[in-house]
Amino acid sequence: MAFDPELATQAYMATLKGAARAKSDAYFEGGYWLILWDFLVTVIANLIVLHLGWAARLSTWARGVSGKWGAGPMLAALLFAVPYLLIVTLITAPYTIYVEYFREHAYGLSNQGFGEWGGEQLIVIAANTLIAAILWMGVHAVIRRFPRGWWIGGTALTIAVLVTTITLAPVYLDPLFNDYTPLPDGPVKTEVLKMARANGVPADNVYLVDASKQSDRISANVAGLFNTTRIALNDNLMKQDLHEIRSVMAHELGHYVLNHIWKLLLAFAVLTALSFGIIGVVGPLLLARFGARWGISGMADPACLPVLVMIFAAMSVLATPIGNSLVRINEQEADMFGLNAARAPDGFARIAMKLSQYRKIEPGHWEEIIFFDHPSGHTRVATAMRWKAEHVDEADIH
Numbered sequence: 602m603a604f605d606p607e608l609a610t611q612a613y614m615a616t617l618k619g620a621a622r623a624k625s626d627a628y629f630e631g632g633y634w635l636i637l638w639d640f641l642v643t644v645i646a647n648l649i650v651l652h653l654g655w656a657a658r659l660s661t662w663a664r665g666v667s668g669k670w671g672a673g674p675m676l677a678a679l680l681f682a683v684p685y686l687l688i689v690t691l692i693t694a695p696y697t698i699y700v701e702y703f704r705e706h707a708y709g710l711s712n713q714g715f716g717e718w719g720g721e722q723l724i725v726i727a728a729n730t731l732i733a734a735i736l737w738m739g740v741h742a743v744i745r746r747f748p749r750g751w752w753i754g755g756t757a758l759t760i761a762v763l764v765t766t767i768t769l770a771p772v773y774l775d776p777l778f779n780d781y782t783p784l785p786d787g788p789v790k791t792e793v794l795k796m797a798r799a800n801g802v803p804a805d806n807v808y809l810v811d812a813s814k815q816s817d818r819i820s821a822n823v824a825g826l827f828n829t830t831r832i833a834l835n836d837n838l839m840k841q842d843l844h845e846i847r848s849v850m851a852h853e854l855g856h857y858v859l860n861h862i863w864k865l866l867l868a869f870a871v872l873t874a875l876s877f878g879i880i881g882v883v884g885p886l887l888l889a890r891f892g893a894r895w896g897i898s899g900m901a902d903p904a905c906l907p908v909l910v911m912i913f914a915a916m917s918v919l920a921t922p923i924g925n926s927l928v929r930i931n932e933q934e935a936d937m938f939g940l941n942a943a944r945a946p947d948g949f950a951r952i953a954m955k956l957s958q959y960r961k962i963e964p965g966h967w968e969e970i971i972f973f974d975h976p977s978g979h980t981r982v983a984t985a986m987r988w989k990a991e992h993v994d995e996a997d998i999h
C-alpha cells in the first residue's frame with residue numbers, strides 16, 4: 602500500500618489527546634488574551650504616571666539636574682527615562698510576576714524557584730532600562746531637531762540600537778543567564794557539523810546551552826549578527842533521538858543560510874517607520890488635548906515619552922497578526938530547508954508533537970495566521986508527511 606500523508610498526519614495528531622491536549626490548548630489560547638491584558642496594563646501604568654503628575658515632576662527634576670551640570674536636553678531625556686521606566690516596571694510588576702512566574706508554574710513549564718527567577722528578572726530590567734533610556738535620549742534629540750520628519754531619523758536610530766543589541770547579546774547578555782559551550786564529541790556533534798558544513802555554516806558557530814535550568818522546553822536558536830552569529834541547541838533537545846536533533850538543527854541552519862535575522866530587521870524597520878509616522882501625528886494631538894492637565898508642554902518635553910509609549914503599545918497590538926505572520930513565514934521557510942537538509946520527516950514530526958507542550962496543536966486557519974509566530978504542530982506534521990510521501994522510496998530517509 603502506498604504511503605498516505607493524510608493518514609500519517611492523522612496518526613500523529615491522535616497521539617496527543619485528552620487532558621494533555623486540553624492543557625496545551627488552554628495555555629496557548631490564554632496567550633491570546635494576554636496580548637490584550639499586556640496592552641491594558643501598559644496603558645493604565647502610563648496613565649497613572651501622567652495623571653498623578655509624576656511625569657511632569659520627573660521632567661522638571663531631570664531638566665534641573667542637567668542644567669546644573671551644564672549639560673543639554675539630551676542628558677535631561679536620559680535622566681527622565683531611567684526613573685520613568687523603573688516606575689512603570691514597578692507598577693506592572695504584580696501582573697508580570699503572575700504571567701511570567703505563577704502562570705508558567707501552573708502549567709508546569711518552569712524549573713525555577715522564585716528567587717532564581719527574580720534574580721534573572723532584575724538583570725533583564727537593568728538591561729532593558731539602560732537600552733531603552735539610551736534609545737530615548739537619541740530619539741528625543743531627533744524629535745527636537747526635526748519636529749516633523751523625526752520618524753525617519755527615529756527609525757534609523759531604533760534599528761541601529763537593535764542591531765547593536767543583537768550583535769552584542771551572544772557575548773555580553775546571553776552569558777549572564779546561561780552557559781554556552783562547544784558541542785561535546787559524539788554522534789550528535791558529528792551529524793550536526795556534517796550538516797552545517799554541507800550548507801556553508803562555519804562549524805565553530807555551533808554551541809550547546811544549559812536551558813534546562815529555566816525550563817524543559819526543547820529549543821535551538823540562531824543569535825547574533827556579523828562575527829557574533831552562532832547557532833545554539835539546548836540541553837533539552839540534546840536528550841532527544843538523533844534524527845529529531847538533526848531535524849531541528851537543519852531548521853536552524855535554514856534561518857542562518859536564508860539570512861532570516863536581516864530580513865526580519867528590514868521588516869521591523871518598515872513597521873517602526875509606520876508606527877513612528879502615526880505617533881508623530883497622534884502624539885501632538887493627545888498633548889494638545891491633555892498636555893496642560895498632565896503638565897507637559899509638548900513633544901519637546903522629555904515627559905512626552907509615556908504618551909508615545911501608549912500609542913506605540915496600541916500600534917503593536919494592531920500589528921500582532923502582521924508581526925506573527927512575518928516570523929511564521931520565515932519559520933515555514935526554515936522548516937522546508939530543514940526537511941531537505943536533514944531528510945528526517947518523522948524525526949521532525951515527532952519534535953513538532955513534543956513542541957505542542959506549549960503550542961496549540963491544531964488551530965483554525967485564521968487562528969494560525971493571527972496568533973501563531975511558528976507553524977502549528979498540525980501544519981508542521983502535514984508538511985513533513987507530504988515531504989515523506991514524495992521521498993519515501995529514496996535512501997536514508999528517517
Ligand SMILES: [Zn+2]
Nearest residue numbers: 852856932935
Ligand atoms: Zn525557527
